[in-house]
Amino acid sequence: MCGILALLLADSTASASYELFEGLQLLQHRGQDAAGIVTCGQKGRLYQCKGNGMVRDVFNREHLENLVGSLGVGHVRYPTAGSSSHSEAQPFYVNSPYGIVFAHNGNLINAVELKNLLDFRAHRHINTDSDSELLLNIFADNLQMINKPRINEEDIFTAIRGIYEKCIGGYACVAMIAGFGIIGFRDSHGIRPICYGTRKSPAGVDYMFSSESVVLDASGFSDIKDINPGEAVIITKTDMTKRQLLQEGNFTPCIFEYVYFARPDSVIDGISVYRSRLEMGEHLADQVIKKCGDNMDIDVVIPVPDTSRVAALQTSYKLKISYREGFIKNRYVGRTFIMPGQKMRRENVRRKLNAMALEFAGKNVLIVDDSIVRGTTSKEIVQMARDAGAKKAGSHCFLSGNKFYRFPNVYGIDMPSRRELIAFNRDEDLVAKEIGADMVIYQNLEDLITSCQKFNPKIKSFDCSVFDGHYVTGGITNEYLSHLENVRNDLAKSSRENLHSPETIGLHNNFRPHNFEKINGNGVERFEELGCVKFDSSEVVMELAGSVMIMLLL
Template structure:
């Protein structure tokens, strides 16, 4: 998962960077490994600042002030393909043709064949292992085939159509063409979310593109529209052009967006994330009641795992007429443990992130509600924390069904052996995490909890629960390759962290030079990455 953002201001003399950085901070939950912004200033010149780290750490007043221009693209990264190298921080940029900036959320599943195409036919060099850079170059190659010095919107739509016919997987993208405008498009299955908003100003209209509607809400963009599956939009200061590019396909947004990833105050594809989690709590309550009666266990209190399960846990408690208590206090300065690389780092940060209050656990049968159980690392630590402060019995209820299959569309669940539910039934999952009992949401109940809010969506991508991949093309060979790749990247990340720690100790008391894309620079600079003449459509 990543967060993407584009902004085009009607006032060409204003700077878009401050608002882009604010928007990225609202999308920080979607990626905490790296972030970046590239803006387009006078004469089509690009200015960039990107590095590994959080938005608040990379962008200060000095770096933002050097990001010049009334339109730009931003990205927060959560790596699933490629490596954790800061060279893979987005947005990416190519200078041929025309100067293109590109940000991508998702994951391609046919990268091997696409790399062969790049080498043998397109003759374009891919500098990183990131599928996002590959996707950018496929788009750039198709755009270059026009052979024109100046292109028009029809040429752009044609290039996107050519790209969509070549690539397979999940992608929600925002691009910027130097001196021209902002482009957004979405894969034919609509697996990853993206939408756009409009804001009226005294001089005209501003436009934003973002992964979630919360960015538009905070920025005062009154109109919000989802980019449809297989659709592309082109935004210039003259207005918006929309076109359905790909042939109709199965519309299947990722249901895990509603379970965990998206902010509760966002609306994705016409579905309120908050309302969907309320419905998940109601449905889970019925299953919990049935199971508890079967095993003859009574529960004294319902306690959520903050933050994503709070909404569901409250509805569950109300439906079962049980006390709801905040038994875990969260340290808000520790990031989301799910998207931290490596089991050891995730495990170590659970207790840094949460503290159990004995007052709510001691001598009680506790029902802990979580949004999902993935690797089991967090769940095992949480159960142990509850028992350490005196809980008699710990029952864990999950708003999602057991996750038994890898995710290949941009969520960090690629290795089956890391999934605690893979090859285990509920009894053995409970034993693995140290709980007295584990109760899962059923898949039909989860689907209905989300679908009832927008009956127009007939399908959801539920591959992590069902093993059925909506795009096809996912076989055992591919899964094994993905698992080995992810294992290598995790080891590489751990090594980089160790080296960064040693490097930090070595430079205490001194100032560190370098630009914002340097591997060892914490970084508050911006660099000009290209100079292009502005150009217009024919």
């Protein structure tokens, strides 16, 4: 799961970097591993700054001032394919043809075939294990085959149509072509979200693409629209052109966006995330009543912050039971379920949350969370509640907002291997025993779908593959799932932590505060950069720092 942005300002003398920086901070919840911005200035020259870490850590004022240009692309990364290497921070860049910058949210399921295609037919070098680089090079190769000195919108639509023909998976993408404009498009099933909006300015109309509408709202953009599945939107200094490149088929947005990933103040595909979570709370309350019946001896409803707050509030309202904030969150610890290794996840739950004894002591507590994935976080939370003085062992209901997670996600969320999912070969009672709770109540999948579908009946189905194992794109074999398990399981991740390999060199990893070498027609010129690199299609910038990087896949 990642966050993507693209911005084009009508005023060619204005700087896009500051708004991209602010926008990426609003999308920080979508990726905490790396962040990057590439802007385009006069004469098509590109400027970039990117690196591992949170947005606030990657950029400072000097970096933003050096990111010149009125249009640009931004990205926050949480890796599901490839590794946490510095070289895989986005946006990516290729200088041929035309100078293309690319950022992507999602995951391709036919990456091996695409890499072979690019190697043996297109003869394009792929420098990382990131499927985002594959998408970029497929796009670049499609444009290369047009073989024109200058391209137009029709050529770009043709190139994107070629992506749809070759690439299988869930993806929302933004791109920038040097001196031309910005582009946004979405996979044919609409699995990953992307929207765009406009804003009037004295110089004309500004445009922005974003993973979530909250960025557009906060930046003063209006007339916000979602890009349809199979649709592409091209924006230049003079015009916006959009085209439905594929006939709308099975529109299946990822339901996990509404349950967990998206901010509650976002609207995705016409569905308010906030209202859908309120509706989830209504259905959760029904499940509590159904399971507990007349024995519902609950004193207080307490959410696990932050995502479950909305559902918990509505659950307490319907049950007519007091709602309290019993867990205080340290906002400077990232999302724990994507952290590598059980030990790290357990340690960070305690660092992230602190239970207030005032709200737990002597009470029967209904704890509401949005999901139980591995169960690591849940087990620690239940124990924290007990340590804070919850009345007795028989007092806890641990309530999850989702049906069982039984299958890995293949479209851009790093769910663990099947055997690491706590619900693998366990029913509700066994899950409760495993995490130390007295009861676990799961949401029905049908209720979960209804909670979202209610606000946009045009969406007939959702990608619920983590619950039911139905992968909407097809093409998911047992061999592929086994491959994912080998890559994503904790043992594999732990092994990669101990592998020290030199940082890769590439056109897309020129971002760290080291020495760089600029190669041009006048020979080799040595120079120092403070994390920002300036380049254009006639220059190649290569990092010469001989540092060592721990390879890690979150």
